Amino acid sequence: MKILVTGGLGFIGSHTVVELQNEGFDVVIADDLSNSSINVLDGITAITGKKPEFEQIDLRDKKAVQDFFKKHDNVSGVIHFAASKAVGESVENPLLYYENNIGVLVYLLQELQKKEESYFIFSSSCTVYGQAEKMPITEDAPVQAAMSPYGNTKQIGEEIIRDTAGVTGINAILLRYFNPVGAHASAHIGELPIGVPQNLVPFITQTAIGLREQLSVFGDDxxxxxxxxxxxxIHVVDLAKAHVTALKRLIEKKNKEKVEVFNLGTGKGNSVLEVINTFEKVSGKKLNYKIVDRRAGDITEAYADTRKANDVLGWKAELALDDALSSAWKWEQKIRNK
Structure with missing residues (x-):
């Protein structure tokens, strides 16, 4: 069986391809390189000793998706990462997000529903919970009104998958993850933000290496x-392994429902200042940071109740924040040749 990984040269996608190949799966990557680099293919190959198949296509092109599935007609499992993911950008350009995140999903499912049986792993997000009323957040927490078009595309995406799986041979798992960080221990692959990082950890590492003058901490009140x-x-390698575990669950028909949902996190919350302090400890670098005003749309806290993922999915986060931050720092130094 061949597995399609959309967005497979991105941050989480590339680490998932590594884990899939380590488990013996044949992988084909579809990526338009709009937010990734072709060099990641070499990193995956260096780690696994096997170069995955790669197709550079824009999945927003319906005919390109149809042609892909004609060419790769033995693909019956899809792990879907290809999506735009910046909250702020989604507020400024909502139609880009709806076209990319919803249109592509529809085209993929249209092809999969032609098969008698198929498997779909969806990259969802804890943003669907908004500011949850109770911590830690369980899978039964209500899905709140989305705070951004990005968050809304994840909610709508989940609904589309449920509706489609109900009347087709598609079985799906929705993985709602919290905050992925870190890099592969080899430093062959890691997070490669284009432009100014939207996430905390790459901003920390870029500040530490001198690429950014100062790190802003949005609010201390x-x-x-x-x-x-x-x-x-959550360490990206742990997260990647969860996708492989979820795929195997579907292939081995261990799923209890056509569509299952799992939170992926460590079950522990860390504050922004705790992350900064931990990074300073593991790297030996003092960070230049400044407390500034709160940022619109930020919620106070979010951390996962991981019992369902641990007990039902049979997956548990193994790596600590120290591991994630030291691997992210090793990766940053490597890509800057320092």
């Missing part, structure tokens, strides 16, 4: 122990 926002930071 939240109702948390140190006043800064709390998030659940």
């Amino acid at each position: 939240y109702p948390t122990p140190d006043g800064t926002c709390i998030r659940d930071y």
